[in-house]
Amino acid sequence: MNLVVDSDYQRSQFYQAYLLSVVREKQILLTTSLSLTGGALLLVASIVLLARPEYQGTRAGFADENYLKSGDCRSCHADHYASWARTFHSRMTQEATPANVQGDFTRNNSFEYLGVKARMEKRADGFFMILNLPDGNIQTAKIDRIVGSRRIEQYLTKQPNQYTRLPLAYDLVNHRWMSLNGSFFYPDGDNYFQHVAQWDSNCVFCHNVKAQPHLDFGNKKFATEVSELGIACGVCHGPGAAHAESALSPLTRTAWHLQPGEDKQIVDPLKLSSERSLMICGHYHGQRIPEPMDRIQSILSQGDPFNAGDDLAQFYRPIDRDSHIGPVAFASRFWPNGSPRLTAYEYQGILRSKCFRNGETGKRINCLTCHIMHGGDPRGQITDENRTDQPCLACHRQFGQTKALVAHTGHAAASAGSRCYNCHMPRVVYGIMAFHPTHDITVPAPQLTANSGVPNACNQCHLDRSVNWAITEARRIWPEQFAQAQLSPDDQFNLPEGPRALFAGDALTRALAADLMSGNGPTKPDPGWASPFLVEAFADKYPIVRFFAANGLTRPGVPWKGDKPDYLAAPEVRETMLRRWRDLTTVCPANVREQATSWSLKFQKPRRETDLEVGE
Amino acid sequence: MVTTDDTRSTTTAMEPAARWCREALVQGWISVAAWMTFGLLLEGLLGYKTPSYLLDDTRRELFRLAHAHGTLLGLILLAAAFSRQLFKLAPPRAAWISLRTGAAVMPIGFLLAGIWHYESDPGLGIWLVPPAALLVIFGAVAFAFAARGGNREGN
Numbered sequence: 179m180n181l182v183v184d185s186d187y188q189r190s191q192f193y194q195a196y197l198l199s200v201v202r203e204k205q206i207l208l209t210t211s212l213s214l215t216g217g218a219l220l221l222v223a224s225i226v227l228l229a230r231p232e233y234q235g236t237r238a239g240f241a242d243e244n245y246l247k248s249g250d251c252r253s254c255h256a257d258h259y260a261s262w263a264r265t266f267h268s269r270m271t272q273e274a275t276p277a278n279v280q281g282d283f284t285r286n287n288s289f290e291y292l293g294v295k296a297r298m299e300k301r302a303d304g305f306f307m308i309l310n311l312p313d314g315n316i317q318t319a320k321i322d323r324i325v326g327s328r329r330i331e332q333y334l335t336k337q338p339n340q341y342t343r344l345p346l347a348y349d350l351v352n353h354r355w356m357s358l359n360g361s362f363f364y365p366d367g368d369n370y371f372q373h374v375a376q377w378d379s380n381c382v383f384c385h386n387v388k389a390q391p392h393l394d395f396g397n398k399k400f401a402t403e404v405s406e407l408g409i410a411c412g413v414c415h416g417p418g419a420a421h422a423e424s425a426l427s428p429l430t431r432t433a434w435h436l437q438p439g440e441d442k443q444i445v446d447p448l449k450l451s452s453e454r455s456l457m458i459c460g461h462y463h464g465q466r467i468p469e470p471m472d473r474i475q476s477i478l479s480q481g482d483p484f485n486a487g488d489d490l491a492q493f494y495r496p497i498d499r500d501s502h503i504g505p506v507a508f509a510s511r512f513w514p515n516g517s518p519r520l521t522a523y524e525y526q527g528i529l530r531s532k533c534f535r536n537g538e539t540g541k542r543i544n545c546l547t548c549h550i551m552h553g554g555d556p557r558g559q560i561t562d563e564n565r566t567d568q569p570c571l572a573c574h575r576q577f578g579q580t581k582a583l584v585a586h587t588g589h590a591a592a593s594a595g596s597r598c599y600n601c602h603m604p605r606v607v608y609g610i611m612a613f614h615p616t617h618d619i620t621v622p623a624p625q626l627t628a629n630s631g632v633p634n635a636c637n638q639c640h641l642d643r644s645v646n647w648a649i650t651e652a653r654r655i656w657p658e659q660f661a662q663a664q665l666s667p668d669d670q671f672n673l674p675e676g677p678r679a680l681f682a683g684d685a686l687t688r689a690l691a692a693d694l695m696s697g698n699g700p701t702k703p704d705p706g707w708a709s710p711f712l713v714e715a716f717a718d719k720y721p722i723v724r725f726f727a728a729n730g731l732t733r734p735g736v737p738w739k740g741d742k743p744d745y746l747a748a749p750e751v752r753e754t755m756l757r758r759w760r761d762l763t764t765v766c767p768a769n770v771r772e773q774a775t776s777w778s779l780k781f782q783k784p785r786r787e788t789d790l791e792v793g794e
Numbered sequence: 795m796v797t798t799d800d801t802r803s804t805t806t807a808m809e810p811a812a813r814w815c816r817e818a819l820v821q822g823w824i825s826v827a828a829w830m831t832f833g834l835l836l837e838g839l840l841g842y843k844t845p846s847y848l849l850d851d852t853r854r855e856l857f858r859l860a861h862a863h864g865t866l867l868g869l870i871l872l873a874a875a876f877s878r879q880l881f882k883l884a885p886p887r888a889a890w891i892s893l894r895t896g897a898a899v900m901p902i903g904f905l906l907a908g909i910w911h912y913e914s915d916p917g918l919g920i921w922l923v924p925p926a927a928l929l930v931i932f933g934a935v936a937f938a939f940a941a942r943g944g945n946r947e948g949n
Contacts, residue, residue, distance in 0.1 A: 204886050207943070211889070211936040218931050256851060256914045432921070435912050 230426050233419035241481030242388035242405035244419035245412045254425060261552035265559065267409035269327035270385045274305050274334075279324060281305075281331050281348030281355070289346060289355035291746055292370045296346055298355065307333060307344050311370075319344055323407070325377075325385055326350075328557070329610040330361060334377050339399040341377035345370060351611065360721040360746050361611055363685040363790045378402040383482055384462045384522065387412040390481030403481075414458050414551065416445040416486035445487040447546065452537070456528060456544035457490035463545075464525025465511075466494035467503060496526050510788040513606070514630035517618040519686055520790070521609025527617030533573075534619075543619075547572075570598040588655035594639055594700035604635040605699060608686055611725065613693050621659065624648035627675070628666035631683065633690060639701045641676030641694055641708075648675070670781070676703065677711045677773065682781035684788045685720040692723055696730025705736045710766045710774035713759045716752070717778065721745050724752070731759060738762045814890040815878045821894055822871030829864025829901060836861055856908030856916055864901030867930065871897050874937055885933075885940035893933030900926035 233250070237243050248268075252259040262268055272278040283300035290296070295310040305321040323334040323341065331348040334341045349356045358373035359366070375381070378400035382389040388405035405412050412418065421444035424430050434440055447455040460466075461484050468474045473493065477483065484493050495501075499512040513519050518526050524545075528534050533543040548569045554561035567577070577583045577598075580591045589595025601622050603615040622635035627645045636648035645666065652660040665671075670678055679691035692715050693699070695708040708730065715727035724745035732742040740762045743755035763771065836857055839847040847854060874893055877883055899922050906919025 203943070207936060207939045208886055208888060210939055211932055214935045215928055215932040219928060254914050258913065431912075431915055432918065435915070435918070 231422075233422040236419055237405070240403070241390045241483065242403075242412070242417075244417035245388055245405040246418040246422060247406050247412075248410040250422060251411045251418065254422075258552050262411070265409075265551070265556045266328040267413075267551075267559075270408040271323060271325050271381075271404075272327070272407060274321045274324050276300070278327075279305055279321075279331070280327065280350055281324075281333075282353065286354065289357075289746075290748070291346075291357045291359075292366070292368060294370045296355070298346075305333075307335075307346060309345075323377075325381060326610070329612065330356070332358070339397075340379075341382075341400075341402065343373070343375045343377055343381065345372075345374050349611065357721075357746060360725060363608075363689070363720060363722055363788070365685075365719040365787075365789070366721060366749075376400075379478060385409070388482055391478050392481075393478040395475075395479070409462070412486075413462065414445070414447050414486050418444055420444075445485075447486070447551075450487060451540040452542040452544040453540070454487060454489070455546060456525065456534075456542075457488070458486045459545040460496065460525030460528075461490055461494075463522055465497045465508075465522050466490075467497055467501060469493060469495040471503070496529065497523070498526060510790040513632040515626060515632050517606075517616060517620070517632065519607060521607055521614055523607075524617040527607075527619075531617070531619035543573075567598045570602075574598075597700070600638065600700040601635045604633070604638050605693075606633045606690060608689065613690055613698070622652070623663075624652055625660075625663040625666075628668065628671045631687065633679065633687065637675035637679075638694055638699045641691075641699075641701075641703050642674045644673055644678075645671040645675050647672075673777070676708070677777055678781070680711055680715050681778045682785055684786060685718075685723055686788070686790070688715065688718060688720070688723045689726050691715075692726035692730060696726060696733055697735075698729075702735075705733075706766050707770055709736065709763050710771040711777075713756065713763055714774045714778040716743055716745075716756055716759065738765070810887070811878070811884055811890075814887065815875045818871045818890060818894055819875040821898070822868045822875060825868030825871060825897060825901075826865055827868075829861055829868060832857075832864065832905075833861040852911050852914055852916065853908045856904050856911065856920075860901045860904035860908060863904060867897035867900060870930075870934075874933075877937070877941065881941060883937065883940045885936045889933045889936030889940070892929035893937070896926045896929030896931075896933060898926075899923075900930065 233246060234244065237245065248259060248262065269278070279300075281298065283298045283305055287298040288296065289298075293312040297308045297310070299306045299308060303320075307319045307321060309317040309319075311317065319333075319335040319342075321333045321344070322336040325332040325334065325343075326347075327350070329349070329351055331350055333344040333347065335344055343358075345358060347356055347358055347361070348354075357370070362373060364372065378391045379393070382391065382402055382404065386404040386407055387410050390403045392401040392403060393399070394401070421442055424443055425434075434442055445458075447458050450458075468477055469491065473483075484490060497508050497511070499509050499516045501508045511518065511520050511523065517530065518524070528543065528545070531543065537543055548564045549559045550561055550564075551559060554564070558565075571578050577586055583596055584591050587596040587601070594600050599615055602619050603617065604622070605613045605615050607614045607616045623632075624634040624636045624645055626632040627634045627637065628649070634645070634648060636652065637643065637645060640648060649660070649663050649665055653663055670682060676691055676695050679687050680695060681688070683691060692712060695703055695712055695715075697703060697705075697708075712727045712730040716724050716731070718724050718727070722745075724743075728743045728745050732740065740759060741755075743752065743759060745752075747755065836847070847857070871894065874890075878885075903919050903922030903926055904916075906922070907916035908919075910917040910919070
């Protein structure tokens with residue numbers, strides 16, 4: 179019995195011990211497994227935290243402190259990076275590498291102007307511009323950077339104290355070399371180097387992110403730096419280091435995703451007040467002078483103080499018709515009524531517009547009303563929809579109805595005369611070999627042409643009608659608005675406005691008229707009527723007027739075949755071309771040809787010239 | 795007698811383990827079948843150049859991860875079940891549960907994160923992935939210890 183009892187007891191003890199050992203073993207296994215899993219988690223977390231990048235404090239002490247480069251933004255904003263990379267903004271200023279340079283340095287690589295024979299060469303060590311001067315001297319410049327990637331490509335060479343813009347550029351539209359004199363409003367002259375300019379004190383501010391010229395005033399030496407070449411993320415979004423630093427945490431990012439309104443420590447132009455958003459673009463698209471003027475010292479030494487989201491007026495004042503810096507006046511950059519006549523003054527245009535001035539504070543019209551930075555057509559940064567009346571109809575809804583539209587415009591609903599842009603944003607602004615819609619959104623006023631020489635929207639279509647005809651029609655269609663408009667007693671305003679402006683206006687007005695007569699305006703004039711005038715316009719002493727005239731003579735659809743006259747050719751060559759083109763256009767009505775000859779002579783002497791550069 | 799009783803008691807104790815093993819086996823094969831089917835779908839989207847897949851890098855990556863992890867974890871479940879059979883492993887129930895849960899949740903997390911996602915950032919479904927990964931790691935470690943040490947059937 180004892181043995182049995184003993185045996186049962188022992189068996190029970192054995193089972194207990196066995197079960198305990200099994201349980202203990204399982205516990206040990208579980209504990210060990212959990213510990214190792216926790217260890218693995220700790221290891222992973224440590225590596226991740228050690229490997230995370232640091233953004234805060236980059237470029238500490240410089241004007242571009244805490245600014246990131248576009249590559250830093252790419253890892254999180256791949257779509258935005260891609261949509262930015264396809265814009266001309268992204269390629270505004272670039273290093274002169276084979277991948278970036280578009281100019282022809284290998285085949286059509288020579289160009290003669292004002293007696294200087296230039297040859298452009300691509301060598302193993304880079305791109306070069308070699309100038310054979312009439313006195314036998316040869317100047318060779320290595321091209322280090324390029325500016326522009328859409329219409330013209332300009333070239334910068336690095337010198338000991340500065341970057342210098344070279345006198346020749348490549349016309350990316352017409353695929354040819356050109357003198358920069360061919361893109362400004364100056365007569366041929368004899369100064370080949372007239373438009374050689376300093377990049378560091380000038381171009382750098384509007385074509386890059388956070389320019390810092392670091393000018394040593396004593397030695398007049400620049401050591402220019404930029405946060406990034408071209409127009410990149412920092413321009414619109416400001417310094418991004420704090421944002422990037424916070425965004426490294428997935429928890430923060432999840433919180434941002436769940437609460438889109440939360441402060442992400444970055445500027446989003448779409449969330450700023452409309453005025454502040456406008457200032458971001460205005461900083462680049464609105465030529466400006468420092469405020470106060472002596473701030474120029476710190477700008478040239480330390481750099482541009484403005485960041486996206488700031489009040490631009492704290493640092494700068496937009497240039498207007500009355501502005502001047504010492505003896506340098508800016509009046510010629512504006513039409514007599516104060517409206518800008520050059521690009522890079524879009525900010526001033528918008529500020530003058532009733533759409534902006536009469537808008538509700540914080541919600542006024544601004545650039546993003548029509549333009550889009552991460553979509554649409556890179557040419558103009560605009561969607562197809564916004565090229566129509568759509569942006570205007572967002573506020574002026576009543577004109578979405580055909581009846582109301584026709585009553586408002588006095589033109590057929592589908593015609594060019596019923597398109598908002600054509601009347602309220604006519605193409606009267608010049609920039610880089612093309613005319614653009616003004617951003618000074620106005621009511622057409624044909625009487626302004628007669629009174630002060632401001633081109634009017636009506637005669638942009640009705641080139642074959644006079645200014646006085648336009649005034650009469652305006653009074654008929656809109657009697658209330660034009661009750662005070664008076665016909666001009668000056669007989670020239672009874673002539674067709676297209677040809678009149680082509681010969682009587684200043685160089686910019688003539689170039690604009692040539693462009694409109696070439697069919698680049700809202701309507702396309704009959705080449706049989708327009709061409710004799712364009713032929714005579716090719717005799718103009720301003721290359722830029724000849725450029726537009728030459729384009730018009732050879733535009734698609736003209737009934738004759740002739741080589742495009744070279745607007746930068748030597749005078750004797752141009753004279754030969756002119757004679758050839760006069761012969762070609764003898765098929766045009768004789769009275770038109772006579773008008774072209776007589777009007778070109780009639781207006782040449784009394785007209786006033788205003789020479790001006792663009793963007794300087 | 796002791797041996798007989800031990801055997802009886804052990805058999806009784808292992809019955810749930812055998813059930814977990816079978817369930818893992820079923821889940822493993824289903825997982826392989828389902829995520830291979832998903833892989834086939836991805837091939838189709840790729841073959842027919844479907845923009846919503848092809849042009850969306852984040853989605854593409856997450857879907858790939860879902861496909862790869864789903865299939866691989868299915869195979870791991872099968873391996874767990876076979877190793878139990880072959881080597882008479884007896885990992886704790888928690889190991890089975892965590893391995894199976896992790897294997898199911900992780901690819902679903904990737905999938906959901908790819909369907910609804912933000913620019914260059916996965917959707918909220920991605921938050922399912924780290925805990926699922928930890929469950930799988932825990933299960934794997936527990937299996938490793940069961941294979942290494944005494945936790946074998948019949949010990």
